[in-house]
Structures are given as structure tokens and as C-alpha cells.
Amino acid sequence: MTFAQAVTDRTRRLDTRLCVGLDPRLETYRDLDHLRAHTLDVLEATAPYAACLKPQLAFYEAAGLAGLTVLHEVCAAARTLGLPVLLDGKRGDIGSTAQAYAQGWLAGDHAGSALTVNPFLGFETLTPFVQTARANGGAVFVLVKTSNPGQADLQGHGISERVAGEVTRLNTQEEGEYASVGAVVGATHPQDLAAFRARLPRALLLLPGLGAQGAGAAQLAPAFDAGGTGALASASRGVQYARGLDVGASVAAARGFRDELNRALA
Numbered sequence: 555m556t557f558a559q560a561v562t563d564r565t566r567r568l569d570t571r572l573c574v575g576l577d578p579r580l581e582t583y584r585d586l587d588h589l590r591a592h593t594l595d596v597l598e599a600t601a602p603y604a605a606c607l608k609p610q611l612a613f614y615e616a617a618g619l620a621g622l623t624v625l626h627e628v629c630a631a632a633r634t635l636g637l638p639v640l641l642d643g644k645r646g647d648i649g650s651t652a653q654a655y656a657q658g659w660l661a662g663d664h665a666g667s668a669l670t671v672n673p674f675l676g677f678e679t680l681t682p683f684v685q686t687a688r689a690n691g692g693a694v695f696v697l698v699k700t701s702n703p704g705q706a707d708l709q710g711h712g713i714s715e716r717v718a719g720e721v722t723r724l725n726t727q728e729e730g731e732y733a734s735v736g737a738v739v740g741a742t743h744p745q746d747l748a749a750f751r752a753r754l755p756r757a758l759l760l761l762p763g764l765g766a767q768g769a770g771a772a773q774l775a776p777a778f779d780a781g782g783t784g785a786l787a788s789a790s791r792g793v794q795y796a797r798g799l800d801v802g803a804s805v806a807a808a809r810g811f812r813d814e815l816n817r818a819l820a
């Protein structure tokens with residue numbers, strides 16, 4: 555089963571469109587063991603409400619080599635729980651370097667995973683990521699319109715629409731319901747969701763910004779297809795640190811986001 559199929563299947567079986575982000579902040583914990591234990595606890599406790607898991611690579615990299623070991627454990631635990639893993643790394647570089655990133659995050663231990671990618675170096679630099687994702691049953695999520703306010707500096711002026719056009723072109727090379735090239739569109743832009751859904755008919759949409767960045771689930775319905783699939787709304791701090799390190803509060807937050815998304819689609 556490909557990443558896109560696994561996410562769609564999980565959304566239908568568990569009736570959830572929530573992507574749980576795990577972005578552990580080292581300064582929040584006594585030490586790395588504490589970070590590891592809490593992150594794995596949140597993962598296990600919130601998995602029933604998640605269609606997908608999105609670790610932000612930066613937070614694991616910030617904890618050094620031992621942090622990358624924790625990331626490895628988090629990904630392995632997600633796989634054991636049947637939870638598809640979307641690695642948020644926003645990688646992008648000239649083709650030969652992109653190939654190395656793709657090998658590292660979409661093949662080998664990470665086969666079947668998805669990775670966020672940055673198209674700023676040009677569409678041709680997406681090729682190694684897309685080819686590696688296809689060869690390994692994974693996916694890439696191309697930054698189309700990010701959730702941060704400053705995105706307008708560079709992503710306005712029709713740029714996001716051009717990137718969306720390239721995502722759609724790449725997906726016409728594949729068969730099936732949702733293809734291996736997804737798109738990142740911030741949940742903070744609810745007014746744009748219907749237009750991007752229409753421009754990106756076979757792309758899974760990742761909608762970051764739920765919770766801590768102020769986006770609400772109630773406005774996200776236009777990102778989904780008529781069957782209630784095709785998009786993942788993502789919350790990281792709003793789940794992992796819903797009330798300090800209280801794992802019960804993380805579970806309540808994940809359940810709450812899932813229910814709000816479902817109500818928005820009802």
C-alpha cells in the first residue's frame with residue numbers, strides 16, 4: 555500500500571483527518587531520555603485519533619545524534635502502530651544533493667514515508683524526490699502556500715499557483731485515486747482552500763497551522779473531497795503540549811481536533 559493509500563484507508567477506517575505533529579523541544583525536558591519517553595507516550599496515546607504522524611526533523615536534529623536516534627524510534631513505533639509517517643524536512647537542493655536527501659528520507663528505513671520538499675530551486679530539482687517516493691511507495695509534499703504570515707513575500711504573485719500546476723502535472727503521470735505528489739497549503743488560508751483543492755485534484759493536501767498558529771478546524775472543509783478524504787489537517791504544539799506535558803491533555807486535544815474536523819465535514 556502506498557503512503558497516499560495508507561492515509562486514505564486510515565481516514566476511512568478511523569474517521570480521522572488529523573495529522574499529529576511531534577516536535578519535541580529539548581528545553582522542555584529534564585534530559586533526552588525524558589524527551590524520548592514523553593514523545594513516544596504522546597505518539598502511542600494519540601495514534602487512535604491520527605490519520606498520519608508528522609515529526610518535524612528540525613527538533614530531532616537540534617538534539618544532535620541522540621535526537622536522530624529518537625526520531626528513528628518514533629518512526630519505528632509509528633510503523634508498528636500502523637501510522638503513516640510524513641517527515642517534515644522541507645528539503646530541496648540541486649539534483650545530485652536532492653538525490654541524497656531522497657535516499658536518506660524516502661528509501662531504506664524510511665521506505666513508504668512521505669517528506670515535505672521545497673521547490674524554490676526549480677521544478678527539475680523535485681525529480682529525485684518524486685522518483686524515489688514512487689519507487690518506494692512513499693510521497694512528497696511540495697510547499698505550495700505555507701502557513702506563516704511572511705509567505706506572501708515570495709509565494710504571492712501567482713507563484714503558489716505555478717507550483718500547484720507542477721504538482722498536478724506530476725500527478726498525471728500516475729494512476730489511482732491520490733497520487734504520490736501532495737501539496738502543503740496552510741490551514742491559516744481558509745479562503746484559498748477551495749481554489750487549491752480544485753487546482754490539485756489528485757494531490758493530498760497537508761494543512762499545517764491548526765491550533766497554535768490560530769487556524770480552526772471549522773473552516774477547513776473546502777480542502778477535502780466529496781468523500782471527506784484528500785487532506786490532512788496538522789497540529790503539533792496543540793497536541794504534544796496541549797497542557798504542559800500532560801499526556802491525557804494531548805489525547806483530549808487530538809480527539810477534539812478530530813471531532814471538530816468531522817463536524818466541519820458533516
Ligand SMILES: O=c1ccn([C@@H]2O[C@H](COP(=O)(O)O)[C@@H](O)[C@H]2O)c(=O)[nH]1
Pocket residue numbers: 575577610642699700701702738739740762763764765766767788789790791792
Ligand atoms: O506551511 C507550513 C509547513 C510546515 N509547518 C510545520 O508544521 C508544524 C506546525 O507546528 P504547530 O506547533 O502546530 O504550529 C511545524 O513543525 C512547522 O515547521 C508549518 O507550520 N507551516
